[in-house]
Structures are given as structure tokens and as C-alpha cells.
Amino acid sequence: xxxxxxxxxxxxxxxxxxxxxxxxxxxxxxxxxxxxxxxxxxxxxxxxxxxxxxxxxxxxxxxxxxxxxxxxxxxxxxxxxxxxxxxxxxxxxxxxxxxxxxxxxxxxxxxxxxxxxxxxxxxxxxxxxxxxxxxxxxxxxxxxxxxxxxxxxxxxxxxxxxxxxxxxxxxxxxxxxxxxxxxxxxxxxxxxxxxxxxxxxxxxxxxxxxxxxxxxxxxxxxxxxxxxxxxxxxxxxxxxxxxxxxxxxxxxxxxxxxxxxxxxxxxxxxxxxxxxxxxxxxxxxxxxxxxxxxxxxxxxxxxxxxxxxxxxxxxxxxxxxxxxxxxxxxxxxxxxxxxxxxxxxxxxxxxxxxxxxxxxxxxxxxxxxxxxxxxxxxxxxxxxx
Numbered sequence: 001x002x003x004x005x006x007x008x009x010x011x012x013x014x015x016x017x018x019x020x021x022x023x024x025x026x027x028x029x030x031x032x033x034x035x036x037x038x039x040x041x042x043x044x045x046x047x048x049x050x051x052x053x054x055x056x057x058x059x060x061x062x063x064x065x066x067x068x069x070x071x072x073x074x075x076x077x078x079x080x081x082x083x084x085x086x087x088x089x090x091x092x093x094x095x096x097x098x099x100x101x102x103x104x105x106x107x108x109x110x111x112x113x114x115x116x117x118x119x120x121x122x123x124x125x126x127x128x129x130x131x132x133x134x135x136x137x138x139x140x141x142x143x144x145x146x147x148x149x150x151x152x153x154x155x156x157x158x159x160x161x162x163x164x165x166x167x168x169x170x171x172x173x174x175x176x177x178x179x180x181x182x183x184x185x186x187x188x189x190x191x192x193x194x195x196x197x198x199x200x201x202x203x204x205x206x207x208x209x210x211x212x213x214x215x216x217x218x219x220x221x222x223x224x225x226x227x228x229x230x231x232x233x234x235x236x237x238x239x240x241x242x243x244x245x246x247x248x249x250x251x252x253x254x255x256x257x258x259x260x261x262x263x264x265x266x267x268x269x270x271x272x273x274x275x276x277x278x279x280x281x282x283x284x285x286x287x288x289x290x291x292x293x294x295x296x297x298x299x300x301x302x303x304x305x306x307x308x309x310x311x312x313x314x315x316x317x318x319x320x321x322x323x324x325x326x327x328x329x330x331x332x333x334x335x336x337x338x339x340x341x342x343x344x345x346x347x348x349x350x351x352x353x354x355x356x357x358x359x360x361x362x363x364x365x366x367x368x369x370x371x372x373x374x375x376x377x378x379x380x381x382x383x384x385x
Contacts, residue, residue, distance in 0.1 A: 107214050
């Protein structure tokens with residue numbers, strides 16, 4: 001990394017922290033100038049441009065973007081607000097629909113996690129993840145197929161975790177499982193914890209989205225689940241900074257509401273300690289979380305965490321901008337698609353094995369079995385259209 005790029009990255013994180021926490025930028029951190037084209041490009045790759053837009057108000061006038069760049073950023077922010085309203089209303093429709101049929105569920109990530117941000121409308125969201133659990137999953141899917149696949153709404157497919165379809169132009173995932181740990185020895189205890197937290201925990205919360213009261217997980221659950229989701233994707237292919245910002249904001253806003261002793265015990269039971277400490281170092285040293293609010297923060301992980309940080313920066317959202325994704329392969333179908341997917345998974349395995357050998361190995365096996373199977377099936381269906 002050259003000195004110019006290092007300086008740009010430093011400026012980028014000064015802006016990101018200001019946007020996240022709404023705090024004035026110290027005079028000592030103010031740069032002489034800002035390469036806004038570079039900053040916006042990186043922010044888009046990591047799905048955090050809304051937060052960067054928030055930071056502009058804390059800059060002196062000479063450092064703020066002007067002209068076309070300012071207009072582009074304002075337009076992007078307006079689009080985020082509009083998309084957020086659509087997502088909130090779609091969540092409300094989905095929850096109301098299931099309530100009418102006697103099915104309750106919990107909203108995962110997305111619009112729920114956005115509430116940890118000081119400007120939730122500027123968090124860039126994607127799809128809707130709604131957990132119903134294994135018991136009512138088949139009935140929930142059948143109800144969606146019977147009543148919600150109308151007009152432009154369409155079915156996308158089904159994998160081991162969930163069924164997904166498009167509703168109001170938004171991808172909705174109905175979850176049987178919230179997630180999976182790939183290490184077999186930890187999997188059963190993790191799933192038991194997930195079921196307890198999402199189906200029985202007294203810590204579950206209600207939030208008003210659209211015109212419906214929506215159930216969210218407990219803070220204890222989100223603290224671990226958002227990490228696990230980010231770590232899972234990091235080992236398997238990569239993550240963007242938005243996933244780390246989500247996790248950081250949980251502790252910034254609700255560290256006092258989390259049972260830290262229970263959290264530390266669960267992190268150990270689920271075999272997450274090393275990954276947790278790597279991400280915790282990044283959250284403290286780059287995202288600005290106070291070390292007193294980040295459980296298991298360990299400064300001795302600096303060297304390894306900085307390597308992971310560099311990998312995250314270069315990879316972008318879900319690793320789509322990494323060297324491993326350098327060759328475009330959206331046009332491939334069938335066997336060619338599957339073979340290219342195997343090459344990609346293998347390259348990621350070798351890049352992660354030295355850092356986390358156990359997780360990388362089981363992730364590799366799992367993705368070969370499930371990932372190639374489902375992606376190839378989808379590609380074959382697409383090729384026949």
C-alpha cells in the first residue's frame with residue numbers, strides 16, 4: 001500500500017467515524033484536502049456511503065464536496081431514504097400477513113439493525129430476513145406461495161437456510177434456520193441457542209416499522225449473531241465495512257444492555273474467540289468503538305487483525321471487489337459456472353487457511369457441498385429460460 005492510498009484510507013475512516021457517531025472531527029485529524037472521488041468509490045464498494053454523507057456536516061466548508069460530487073451524494077442519500085421506507089412498509093406487510101395466519105417471527109439484521117445507527121435511514125440495507133423457525137417453516141412458505149406470489153412478485157428459490165422470493169421489488173428470505181456454524185462439534189449447541197433466543201427469549205423487543213409492530217431479537221443475540229454472520233461471510237468470501245459497522249454500533253449504543261459474561265461464555269462455546277478478537281481490534285482501532293465497551297478486546301491481536309483489515313478493505317462488499325472475483329463469470333452457465341465456483345471457493349480457502357484453519361476447512365467442505373449444488377441449479381434454470 002502506497003503512502004497516498006494509506007493517507008486516503010486514514011481520511012476515509014476519519015469521515016466514517018464522524019458519520020457513525022455524530023461527533024465533530026478533531027482539528028488534528030482534518031486533512032489538507034479530500035479526494036472525494038476516491039472516498040465515494042470506496043464507500044460504495046463497502047455500502048457505507050450514507051454514513052459518509054452524514055460526516056460532511058462536520059467538515060469545514062473548504063473540505064466539503066462541491067458541484068457534481070455533492071449532487072451525486074445528495075441523490076444517493078435520498079435514494080437510501082426512499083428505499084428504507086419501502087423496506088419498512090414491506091416488512092410491515094409481511095408481519096401483518098403472517099399475524100393474520102397465526103404465525104409469529106423475528107426480523108433479523110437489516111431494518112432492525114439500522115435502529116442501532118444515529119441516522120438509521122442512511123444505513124444501506126439489502127433484503128429482508130424473517131425468521132419463523134423450523135416448526136412452521138413449511139406452512140409459512142406455502143402461504144407465501146399461495147397468497148404473496150402475485151403481480152410482479154416472484155419466487156427466487158430455496159436453500160438449506162431459507163426460502164426466498166421477491167415482494168414489492170424487495171428480496172424476502174423466510175428462514176427456517178437463522179444461520180449455521182460449519183464446525184460440526186459446535187453446530188448443535190449454536191442452533192439450540194438460536195432457537196432459545198429467537199423463539200423463547202424474554203429479551204426480544206418490539207419496534208414500529210411502517211404500520212406494524214415488528215419483533216426484533218435481544219441485544220444479547222444480535223451482539224453474537226451479527227458477528228457470526230459477518231465472520232461466516234469473511235471466511236467464505238469476504239465482507240464489507242457495513243457488516244462491521246453494524247456490529248460496532250451494537251456495542252456503541254447498547255453495551256450496557258448486554259450480559260457480557262454470558263456473551264464471553266457463548267463466544268467460547270461456539271468456537272468464535274479468535275475471529276471475535278480479530279474483528280474487535282478492527283472495531284476499536286478503525287471504527288472507533290471504545291475498548292471499554294467491546295468485550296474480549298485484545299491488543300495482542302493487532303498484527304493478525306491488520307491483515308484481516310487489509311483483506312476487508314480490498315475485497316469490498318462480500319468480497320466482490322477482491323482479486324478472487326477479478327474474472328467476471330456472470331455469463332457462465334451449468335458445468336462451467338460450477339467449475340468456476342469451485343475455483344473461487346478453493347482460492348478463498350487457501351487465502352484463509354493460515355489465519356483460521358479449522359473454520360476455513362469446514363467452510364470449504366460445506367460450500368463445496370451446498371454452495372456449488374444450489375448455484376449450479378440456479379444457473380441451469382436460468383440457462384433454460
